[in-house]
Amino acid sequence: MTDAPRDSETRRRRSGLALALNRILAMFVKEFIQLRRDRPTFAMIVGIPLMQLLLFGYAINTDPRHLPTAVLSSDDSDIARAMIGALRATDYFDIKYVAHGEEDADRLILSNRAQFVIQIPPDFTRRLIRGERPSLLLVADATDPTAASVAIAGAVGAAQQALDRELTGPLAHLAQGPPPFDLLVQRRYNPAGEARRNIVPGLIGTILTMTMLIYTALSVTRELERGTMEALLAMPVTPTEIMLGKITPYVLVGAVQMATILLVASLLFRVPIVGSLAVLGPLTLLFIVANLSLGYTLSTIAVNQLQAIQMTFFIFLPSMLLSGFLFPFYGMPVWAQYIGEALPLTHYLRIVRSVMLKGSGFADLASDAGALAVFTLVAMSIAVMRFRQTLD
Known part of the structure; x- marks a missing residue:
């Protein structure tokens, strides 16, 4: 008589465990179906590890030649x-x-x-x-x-x-x-070979790249997810005016970040500022606008904020590795150098290091400043066209 209740309890537990496993399996299948439908996220899952493998395996070299x-x-x-x-x-x-x-x-x-x-x-x-x-x-x-x-x-x-x-x-x-x-x-410019004189100025570019891309990449997707895009469209503003209005506040944020890093670099790390801030300031603002334009373009492509953040990391990773921030630029193969030349961070690292450590002027940095200007114009044009398609 005492064995019957025990067997019944055991069957109930097994039945409950089987149901739990079935529910977990159903959720497992659901997540895979949802992941398959979310193609940008699936591309990031595959693309980012593959990019890291290729860049570290082929492009990174600490023994620069030529x-x-x-x-x-x-x-x-x-x-x-x-x-x-x-x-x-x-x-x-x-x-x-x-x-x-x-x-x-x-x-x-x-x-x-x-x-x-x-x-x-x-x-x-x-x-x-x-x-x-x-x-x-x-x-x-x-x-x-x-x-x-x-x-x-x-x-x-x-x-x-x-x-x-x-x-x-x-x-x-x-x-x-x-x-x-x-x-x-x-x-x-660095007779003692101090690494901080190379790294600290480069941090200005990498920090600005990461923050400016994330801030603006979320701008349009945030409006769509919150449902405020309709109210924005009802206003008598053009796509260009919307873009300029959204990125202008972050230009000021970037300027504050630059000033903070320069102050810390000078006071704590004793990194000299040989050149003129009148040269570094305008060129830094140009670099900030270039990244904001790129981030705004990403925001018109992403359908939600998660995708926007994923896209920014897809841009930030090669920027950090191929710009000469962590590894010598000329240590990379030629194909990687061509990719690096297309990234705004590469040109800005040359600018900030040259101004801070060498005292270079506008004439010395004309080619890198021109590359940033061209990138900004192209990114802004694509952003405006993509925003119009988003509205349609």
Whole structure:
């Protein structure tokens, strides 16, 4: 008599467990069906890990090669050409420019067109033959200490073997012992190789990119989800006026963020601001508007706020990895550099580092500022067209 109630209780528990499992299975199937219908989310689930794998596997390289280099040589001898050829053979130096004086060489570095300058004095060969140990100068833009240090180490090794073929016959005695010349390395703008001088200015660009994209990516989708878009459409405003009205407050927010980071960088991290804030300020505002325009475009594509946030991370991830913020830009393969050149963060990192550490001016940064302006115009045009399609 006592076993019957126990068996009945056991059957009830098993029945309840089976029903619970069936309900869980039903919810499991429902979520997969909903995920299949939400194609942007499914694309992010697959796309973001795949993007990380490809970028870290193929594009990221901490041993940069083919760094843009300028030559300032006043000695046209065979020995001088052998020195230049030996440095080129290391694959670290890609000689793209011939400077016509020290001022021209400085301008190439200030404008980020050259990262190194090889300077050979006019009496280099004559003094070497006399055994006077002439000096060969290698000027390095050390704002990126990782790229500069690796290339400088390669230059020192190449210079020691540069003249093996040239020092023959009467000059053979010069090949014995240490090199018959001195390689002087001048690390400009960051002589101590401090990483914070490279990272902290870059944080201005990365923080602005993340925050500006998120803020504006939610602007249109928030109106749609709250049901206030109809009231907005009833107002006598054009799509361009709506876009400008929405992004203008965030321009001020971005300006406050920039000022805060600059203050902290100067007071806590002792990062110098060599250049003029009158140069950095307008170019930063241009960068902010570029990101706001891109974020506004994303908001016209996303159907809800979750998708908008997912899209911003899909843009922010390659921006952070391919812009030169975490890894040397010239360490990436050529195809990755082309992608990086299309990202506004790449150009702004050159601007902010050049102004803060080098003291570059508007003329030096014209190409990067022009790239930001073109990107802004294109992003704004797409945003306006997409917003009109959203209204339809």
